[in-house]
Each structure stands twice: as structure tokens, then as C-alpha cells.
Amino acid sequence: MAESADQAPGEEHLLAAAYLSRVAEPASVPLWLFVQQHGYLTSAAAVRAGNVPAEVASCTEARRTAADPHVDLAVAERTGIRLLTPAHPDWPHFAFAALQVTGLRRAAQWRAGLRARPPRGELIPPLALWVRGNAPLATVGVRSVAVVGSRAATAYGEHVASEFSYGLARHEVVVVSGGAYGIDAAAHRGALAAEGCSVLVSAGGLDRPYPAGHRHLYDRTAEHGLLVSERPPGSAPHRQRFLSRNRLIAALGTATLVVEAASRSGALNSAGYARDLGRPVLAxxxxxxxxxxAGCHALVQRDEEPARLVTSVAEVLSYCGGGQQVGGSEDAAAGGEARSRSYDGLDLVARSVLDGFPGRGRSVTEAELSRLSGQPITQVIAALPVLREAGLIAVAREGYRLANPAR
Structure with missing residues (x-):
């Protein structure tokens, strides 16, 4: 059980979190399970002493004596980076709700002996996040779009990514991407041009921009939005870290938009994560x-859970929350059709949860919704992000409400 000291992000808690983020690679299932059971302080002390189960030792032994959280936190302070854990009020609990559900599912598989790593990577929450910038991270996943695509983008792809991101940012939608050349950079710059909020999720330390030519883009994004990474300062962006980083991009996006992708592309990895999280995938x-x-076309042609084909900002808006429309009646009709498709695509549990909502826009808590729908609270928590992403419900001060009370 986690110790009470972990309930507030004090200095010892942050030292423990900084140590754990350095000592193992991101998305380590055995370490994540160990911390869930014992808390940050106890886990960090046990790892440093080498007093941990074999599977935890295997992923931490190489760095357990060399990792120095004091150095990492000092570098972070000098470079304007802060460290967040789930105990911090700015932790994106809403965005990570689906990630928590998939993490618990993976934990059950792990305990049942299914230890093989999935080809795409482990879909579990991060232990901690290093963040630079002043935008609130807690609300990023409420109305956002992850824009991903090829580094070797064409002029067409960069134009679409920039124009779509500009239009989304103008409608107060947060644009999330990975800061790479090509589609990522075009997405960030489009959002920044609209003076909107952009979130750049890096695979390495935030004091080490990658690619190096994007240092100015990192600085501009930090000024108007956020830089986010699981890795402490100084960390290099290794290949596996890019793959694990992609799950955070998918989790922070209400929907994931693939602008351009070859048949073998990291953007398809992000799209796969989004699908596993129950998030809409747009192409x-x-x-x-x-x-x-070719990758975008393949996503649309999938027999199971095909991506939604989108050709305008208005169509993307209909999938990223709030049901806000742009343009005239034709755009409004398209949005209504999109919401109908979203409802038709819900599973039975999600439909049951939706049917439990009271009318007239009254908001309800998760516990109330569990009682009204007859679904277990865990099923309600899992269904809420799906309903939000479909534009069918909205966040309210006291919980959740129907996005369209006249449904």
C-alpha cells in the first residue's frame, strides 16, 4: 500500500519520482506494478537497495546505483522544467483515464503469467512527467487532437497539417504532436500561428531538443503551450522511447488525426494506441x-474499426468534443451525421452509460451515473472518455452532462 507521504508531491516524493523515471525505461510494467503496490517512496528505496522482485531488478539493475535524482531536479530547475506525478493537481487524470483502464487490464494479464511484450508496446500510464511551459496539463485531454504523420512529408501533407491545426487552434482545440520534422512540425507551427495551445511530447529530455534544428520550435511551444516527456533532463531520444512516447500522444488527444503516413510509419503506431484506448482515429x-x-488509406480500408476519413476542420471538430461546428448549415448537418455515426459505433456498455444520463443538461458524478445506468463504476469510468470523444457528453463543474440535452 502506498505510504501517506505520497498523497502530496513534497520534496521526498519528487526525489523518489525523479529517481524512478531515470532508473528504468518508460512503460515498464513490472516497475509500474511495483510502484502501484508500494508507492513512490518505498519503491525508490527498495530499487536503490536492490531489494525488489526479479522482474523489477531486471529493468532497474543497470542504473539503480548511478541514477541521481538531485542532479536531475537541479538541471530541471535551471532549465524551467518541473516534475509531475499523479499526486500533483496538474496531472492529466482525465486524459489518462483510458490509459489507466488499459494499464489495469495489462496488470491482470501480467499477474496471470502473460509477460510477452505486445508488438506495439505497453499501454500503461507513466510514473511521472517532466513538463516545461505554463499551459495547464490537467485539461489538455478535454478537447484536443493528436496530429501525427510522416517525417518525410510532402508539401501537400505539411499544408494540410498546418491548415487543420490552425483551424483547430482557432476553435480552442489543443494540438498535440511529437515535435519531429514533417507533419509534427507543421502541426505545431499551425497551432502557434493561430496563437493557440500546442503540446509537444518529446522522446528525450526536454533540455535536449530533438531534432536539434527544432530548438526554436521547442522554445516557442513552451512559451505558448507545453513540452512533455517521460524522460529526465539529458536523456537521448532512443528508438524505443519514440514508440513508448507515442502512447502519450494518443492518450493526450481526444482524437488522433493521421495526415500522412507510409505503409510502415510510426504514425500508425500512434493510431494503434489511440484505437486501443477507444479514441477516434481520423485519416x-x-x-x-x-x-x-498509403498508410492513411489503409487505416480507412480496415475491416475492423476503420479510421474516419476527414477532409475539413469541421469534420475533425465533430470528433474532438463539444460538437462545435464551423461554417453554415451544410457543416452542421455533417457534424450531426458524424455524431450519429459516433453513437452507432458505441458498444453496449457505453450506450447503457449514455442512456443513464438525465435530461435537461443536469450534470452527474461517476458514482451517480453508475447507479443510474446500472453499470459498475469501473465500466462507467472506462466509457466516459469514449462518450466524450464521440461528442455525446461534456465535462461539467459537478461531473458530466449530455453535450446535447435535447438528444
Whole structure:
């Protein structure tokens, strides 16, 4: 059981979290389970002493004596970086609700002996996040779009990513991406041009921009939005860290928009994570002769859970919360059709939870909704992000309410 000291992010708690974020690679299931059971302070002390189960030792032994959280926190303070854990009020609990559900599911599999790492990577919450910037992280996942795509983007892809991100930011939608060349950079710059909020999720330390040519983009994003990473300062962006980083991009986006992607692309990894989290996956069509659009076309053509094809900002808005429309009646009709498709795509549990909502816009808590719908509280918590992403419900001061009370 976690010790009471872990209930507030004091100095000892942050030292423990900084140590744990350094001592193992991101998305380590055995370490995450160990911390869930024992808390940050006890876990950090046990890892440093080498008094841990074999599976935890295997992922921490190489760095357990060399990791120095005092150095990492000192560098973070000098460079304007802060460390967050789930105990911090700015932790994105709403965005990570689905990630928590998939993490608990993975924990059950692990305890049942299913230890093989999934090809895409482990879909579990992070232990801690290093953050730079002044925008509130806690509300990022409420109305946001993860915009991903190829580094070797075409002029068409960069234009679409920039224009869509500009339009989304103008409608107060947070744009989330990974800071890479190509589609990522175009998305960040489009949002910044609209003076909107952009969130850059890095695979390495935030004091070490990657690619190096994007240092100015990192600085501009930190000024108007947020830089986020699981890795402490100084960390290099290794390949596996890019793959684990992609799950955070998908989790922080209410929906994931793939602008351009080859048939073998890291953007498809992000889309897979989004699908596993129950988030809408959107894809922009491209020329049939372009290899950079082959991945988008394949997503749309999937037999199971195909991506939604989108061709305008208005169509993207209909999937990222609030049901806000742009343009005239034609756009409004398209949005209504999109919401109907979203409802039709719900599973039986999500429909049951939705049917439990009272009318007239009255808000309800998760516990109330469990009673009204007859679904277990865990099922309600899992269904709420799905309903939010479908634009069917909205966050209220006292819980949740129907996005359209006249449904």
C-alpha cells in the first residue's frame, strides 16, 4: 500500500519520482506494478537497495546505483522544467483515464503469467512527467487532437497539417504532436500561428531538443503551450522511447488525426494506441499515387474499426468534443451525421452509460451515473472518455452532462 507521504508531491516524493523515471525505461510494467503496490517512496528505496522482485531488478539493475535524482531536479530547475506525478493537481487524470483502464487490464494479464511484450508496446500510464511551459496539463485531454504523420512529408501533407491545426487552434482545440520534422512540425507551427495551445511530447529530455534544428520550435511551444516527456533532463531520444512516447500522444488527444503516413510509419503506431484506448482515429486522404498516403488509406480500408476519413476542420471538430461546428448549415448537418455515426459505433456498455444520463443538461458524478445506468463504476469510468470523444457528453463543474440535452 502506498505510504501517506505520497498523497502530496513534497520534496521526498519528487526525489523518489525523479529517481524512478531515470532508473528504468518508460512503460515498464513490472516497475509500474511495483510502484502501484508500494508507492513512490518505498519503491525508490527498495530499487536503490536492490531489494525488489526479479522482474523489477531486471529493468532497474543497470542504473539503480548511478541514477541521481538531485542532479536531475537541479538541471530541471535551471532549465524551467518541473516534475509531475499523479499526486500533483496538474496531472492529466482525465486524459489518462483510458490509459489507466488499459494499464489495469495489462496488470491482470501480467499477474496471470502473460509477460510477452505486445508488438506495439505497453499501454500503461507513466510514473511521472517532466513538463516545461505554463499551459495547464490537467485539461489538455478535454478537447484536443493528436496530429501525427510522416517525417518525410510532402508539401501537400505539411499544408494540410498546418491548415487543420490552425483551424483547430482557432476553435480552442489543443494540438498535440511529437515535435519531429514533417507533419509534427507543421502541426505545431499551425497551432502557434493561430496563437493557440500546442503540446509537444518529446522522446528525450526536454533540455535536449530533438531534432536539434527544432530548438526554436521547442522554445516557442513552451512559451505558448507545453513540452512533455517521460524522460529526465539529458536523456537521448532512443528508438524505443519514440514508440513508448507515442502512447502519450494518443492518450493526450481526444482524437488522433493521421495526415500522412507510409505503409510502415510510426504514425500508425500512434493510431494503434489511440484505437486501443477507444479514441477516434481520423485519416486524411491523399493522392493514390503517393506512398506517403498509403498508410492513411489503409487505416480507412480496415475491416475492423476503420479510421474516419476527414477532409475539413469541421469534420475533425465533430470528433474532438463539444460538437462545435464551423461554417453554415451544410457543416452542421455533417457534424450531426458524424455524431450519429459516433453513437452507432458505441458498444453496449457505453450506450447503457449514455442512456443513464438525465435530461435537461443536469450534470452527474461517476458514482451517480453508475447507479443510474446500472453499470459498475469501473465500466462507467472506462466509457466516459469514449462518450466524450464521440461528442455525446461534456465535462461539467459537478461531473458530466449530455453535450446535447435535447438528444
Amino acid at each position: 486524411v486522404p491523399g493522392p493514390v499515387t503517393s506512398a506517403m498516403s
